[in-house]
Structures are given as structure tokens and as C-alpha cells.
Amino acid sequence: MLARRQGSTLYDTEGKAYLDCVAGIAVNALGYNDAGIQQAMGEALASGMVHVSNLYHTAPHARLAALLCETSFADKVHFCNSGAEANEGAFKFARRYGRAHGDDDKVEILAFTNAFHGRTMGALAATPRPKYQDPFKPLMPGVRFAAFNNVESARAQMDAAVCAIIVEPIQGEGGIHAATPDFLAGLRALADEYDALLIYDEVQCGVGRTGTFWAHQGVL
Numbered sequence: 001m002l003a004r005r006q007g008s009t010l011y012d013t014e015g016k017a018y019l020d021c022v023a024g025i026a027v028n029a030l031g032y033n034d035a036g037i038q039q040a041m042g043e044a045l046a047s048g049m050v051h052v053s054n055l056y057h058t059a060p061h062a063r064l065a066a067l068l069c070e071t072s073f074a075d076k077v078h079f080c081n082s083g084a085e086a087n088e089g090a091f092k093f094a095r096r097y098g099r100a101h102g103d104d105d106k107v108e109i110l111a112f113t114n115a116f117h118g119r120t121m122g123a124l125a126a127t128p129r130p131k132y133q134d135p136f137k138p139l140m141p142g143v144r145f146a147a148f149n150n151v152e153s154a155r156a157q158m159d160a161a162v163c164a165i166i167v168e169p170i171q172g173e174g175g176i177h178a179a180t181p182d183f184l185a186g187l188r189a190l191a192d193e194y195d196a197l198l199i200y201d202e203v204q205c206g207v208g209r210t211g212t213f214w215a216h217q218g219v220l
């Protein structure tokens, strides 16, 4: 049971020291007691605006949305509470898009071997690992899979029923597997050809972790 931290050393409740080589976990590698994070949290607490419903905007909310748009191809931002929830939201946007651009059958999601998209029911259905999926079956229907880094495998799974392709530009939990430029470009072309959306899951690899602000920018 961890009790305190000094530099990169963590101490448990019995005083035993551990060298911290991970600074958090997977998507949350922010370390402990980061001065900038503490300051931002302190300012949020002091402002009395720690939680504001999605009926309203705040200035930090708008600044963050602008940063995310300016650094990417996006023009709108939907905030959520976790990576899994972000992917659930992306699937909902995609199915809505599919119905608007196709018919009621355009609801299928194409995901890849070794992917990890989260543990909620929709995200889990796109995470093809028995260890995570088997205890919780039946899964959300409408997800198909192709081999990561294999455009022809993806092509073989594409048809008019696919509303979105979801891919990690660098797979995290599946091992550190980077997508090749040809693979990402091929997925973009397939998505365009079948009028499907292309979802980059950068929950673990994005936001400055790989040298470019978004991981796909370093791949392409």
C-alpha cells in the first residue's frame, strides 16, 4: 500500500522503497505531485467550478477544446470521463453517421487484432482478447476484426455495412506496435471508399507522448 513519494521513489506504509519506472499506469503517466497539475487543480478548486454540467461552457473548457482542434484535423470536441467512454461516444457518433449516410444496416465497426479500446461493453466488444471478453459475454454485436498493419485484411472486411474503422496508431496494451504509414493511409482510403469514419484511439499514445502532439502525426 503506497503511502508517499519522493522524486521517483515510492514508499509503502511500512517504509519500503520502490523505484517507480512507470509514473502511473498506461494512459495516466503523469507521475505524482506534479507541480503544474497541482496548480491547475488548486485553481479549479478555488474557482468553485470543479464540476460544471455540459449545459454550460467555461474558459478552461473552451481553451482545451481549441487546443485539441488546432493541433488536429478536428473541428469539434466531445469531452468525456475516460478512454472507454470516449470510444463508446465515438461508436455512437459512428452509428449515427452510418444511419444518416447509409441505412439501418450501416452500423458495423471494424477493429484490429491485439487492440485495446477499454472495458465497457461497446469498447470491450472491439478489444479481441478472451481474457477481457469471455467473462462478460454476450458482447455488443456489430464488431468485426482484421489483422493489424494489414490493409488487405482490412479491405476483406469492408462493405457498405461498416460505419467506422477504429485503430490505435500505436497499440499500447497489445504490446508497443506502431502502425505503418501505409496501413494508416490505407485505412483512410478504405474509410473514404466505403463512406465510413476513421477513429484514431489515441487514449494511450496521443497528447504528446510520442514526440508529436498526436501519435498518428508521427506515423503519417
Ligand SMILES: Cc1ncc(COP(=O)(O)O)c(C=O)c1O
Residues within 6 Å of the ligand: 026, 027, 081, 082, 083, 084, 085, 087, 116, 117, 118, 119, 168, 172, 173, 201, 202, 203, 204, 205
Ligand atoms: C488505447 C486505449 N484505449 C482506451 C483505453 C481505456 O481507457 P480508460 O481506462 O480511461 O477507460 C485504454 C486504457 O489503457 C487504452 O490504452
